[in-house]
Amino acid sequence: MAYPEFPNHDDFTAISKVLAGECEGEVTVRGWIYRTRSSGKLAFIVIRDSTGSIQSTVSKKNVTESSFDDARKALIESSVIVKGTPAKDDRAPGGWEIRASDFKVVHxxxxxxxxxxxxxxxLLNNRHLWLRSQSMVASLKIRSTVFKAFRDYWTENEFTEIQSPSFTTSACEGGSTLFNVYYDDEKEKTGQKFYAHLSQSWQLYAEATMFGLENIFTLAPSFRAEKSRTRRHLTEFxxxxVESAWMHNHQMMELEEGMIMHIIESVLSFNRKELEILGRDISVLENIKAPFERVTYEEVLDKLNxxxxxxxxxxxxxxxxxKALTQDLTSPMYITNFPREKGFYHRPDPNDPKSLVxxxxxxxxxxxxxIGGGERVWSPDELTDRIREEGLEPESYGWYLxxxxxxxxxxxxxxxxxxxxVSWICGSDHIKHVIPFPRTMRRTTP
RNA sequence: GCCGCUGUAGCUCAGCAGGUCAGAGCAUCCGGCUGUUAACCGGACGGUCAUCGGUUCGAAUCCGAUCAGCGGCGCCA
Structure with missing residues (x-):
């Protein structure tokens, strides 16, 4: 296929700039056809790039005959380069349009x-194409802000980012939610087909790494084979x-609070346009205030009852x-002191051993x-006891002990x-709307 | 693991007390239109009704199994 001559990358103008009325004289924009309508002598081609979309009018009398034919023929999502003069016009969606002097179809x-x-x-079957949609683009831009805000916050607090393996043989959540990975050729030779589980959390590795770095964080996928078909679950999420030596539960909670506020403030600074595209009520995010309410598990029981x-x-x-607890809240809420059955690595409260810190x-x-977090059991003897108490084998936690x-x-x-x-910040009705390629119980393609 | 739902044209769906039931809108293609707003007007193309089996004179329609997918519960982040 022969492509048209390209102007240099720097010679193109972002559509958002044209829409903002910042351009004088002719501009060249490039992007993809979002909508198209045409009559015998005039074609309306709406073009989108990553910054927005704008209508271009291609008139038979202003461009070559082949360009006009191309403009009429090109289907939605064709890639194009349009040269023309921006014009303020109330008849155009967005208030601005580009009167084309040249119209090239790239593909x-x-x-x-x-x-x-x-x-x-x-839409899920065509996710590879649906990623071009306004709503996906808006969600993913917000997602990017959340990732950046998380990193910035902990880096600024002098935490070090580290990575843990995705292949592991240690389980820190329930064993039933482990994915298994097999070594196919080994299976044929030796019958030893099992290789590893996919990690459910970095936590056990974090606790090891912490002794050198003290304050650490990570951003990585975790894998859980929960058979959960809900709007809040992914098999790969x-x-x-975050893990921190010498840190107490209440101190960590304060830091988390700061992190959540930093994330919210970042999205409010950088993504107002995207929140609007998604129909999110921005005042709901603006009304989030720290400190967050803190209640104990026992108090929540009473409240629910x-x-x-x-x-x-x-x-x-x-x-x-x-849902009953949170549907009328305006800010997040902490629940503390869960029963000790919640997990072997959480530290029982010395003042109230039936609950955890x-x-x-x-x-x-x-x-x-x-968020789920807390103080860890740090005495080796107590940890061994706790592992036994949960019906697990201390032997399988050798290096962790x-x-x-x-x-x-x-x-x-x-x-x-x-x-x-991100789903919460976007006001999304399903977690799958805020990740490019969602992995759920029944879907691993595209 | 449990409960519920869906599968008919490329897409969204209608048709399902079994018998003019192979249908509509959109998309696509052809033609028309100089201001459209996921336009409008005319025409064309398009389906082994998910698969397999059963009931019946007759099945898209009833029954069973299988496959695929969606929603929810429990559990979790």
């Missing part, structure tokens, strides 16, 4: 499979985790309970849990579900 698109009639399934639930000590909060952070508006034998210290950490956080 004629085939019939685009996504039209105005869209089903969930069709992006996990933002007074709302008509029937819960007793040890019961978990399901989505119904979380730990916390969850629940996002408002019914979005529910986005080993790190406690050489100058163990109190420490705390947490995990933040980045996708859940």
């Amino acid at each position: 004629f698109a085939e019939t685009f499979p996504i039209t105005k009639d869209q089903s969930d399934e069709h 992006w996990h933002a985790e 007074s709302m008509g639930f029937d819960l007793s000590w040890g019961d978990d909060f399901g989505y119904k309970e979380e 730990c916390h969850d952070l629940l996002a408002p508006e019914g979005y529910g849990e986005i 080993d790190i406690r034998k050489f100058g163990s210290v109190p420490h705390s950490g947490f995990g933040l579900g980045i996708d859940r956080t």
Whole structure:
């Protein structure tokens, strides 16, 4: 295929600049055809780039005959280069249009499979194409801001970013949610087909790495084979985790609060346009205020029971309970002191051994849990006891127990579900809308 | 693991007390139109009704199985 001559990259103008009325004289924009309408002598071609979309008018009398034919023929998503004069015109969507003096098609698109009639399934099957949509682009820009804000916040607090392996043989969440990876050719030779699990969390590795660096964080995918078909679950999700030596639970909670506020403020500074595209009520985000409410598990039990639930000590909060707690909140809420059954690595409260020195952070508006964290068991003997208590084998945690034998210290950490956080900030009705290629129980393509 | 739902043209759907039931809109293609706003007007193209089996004189329609997908619960971030 022969491509037209290209102007230099720097010779192009971003569509957002044209829409802002910042351009004098002729401009050249490039992008993809978003909508097209034509009559015998005039074609309206709406072009989008990553910054916005603008209508160009291609008149038969102003361009060559072949350019006009191309403009009429080119289907949606064809890539094009348009040269012309910006003009303020109320008849144009967005108030500005480009009166074309030249119209080049770089590549004629085939019939685009996504039209105005869209089903969930069709959009997921065509995710590789749907990523071009305004709403996906807006969500992904916000997602990028959240990633950056997370990194900036912890870096500024003198935490070091580190990486842990995705292949592991240690489980830190329930064993039933582990994905297994196999070594195919080994399987044929030796029958030893199992290689590793996919990591559910960096935590065990973080606790080891912490002894050198003290304050660390990571941003990585975690994998959980939960058979969860809900608007809040992915089998592969992006996990933002932090671990800190000498840190107490309440100190970590204060830092997390600062992190959430930094993330919200960053999105409010950089992504107002994207929030508007997504239809998010910006005042809801502006009204988020620290400090967040802190309540104990026991207090939540009482509160829920007074709302008509029937819960007793040890019961978990399901989505119904979380929703009842958070749907009228304006800011996130901490729940602390969960029952000791919640996890072997959380440290039981010395003053109240039936509960743990730990916390969850629940996002408002019914979005529910986005953070789980707490203080870790740091005494080697206590950790061995706790592993046994949960019905697990201390032998399978060899190296993890080993790190406690050489100058163990109190420490705390947490995990933040980045996708859940973005979903909440975007006001999305499903977590799949805020990640480019969602991985769920029944979908691994595209 | 459990509950519910869906599968008919490229897309969105209608048709389902079994018998003019192979349909519409959009998309695509052809023609028309100098201001359209996911335009409008005329025409054309397009389907083994998910697959397999059963009931029946007759199945898109009823029954069963399978496959694929969607929503939710439990659990979690």
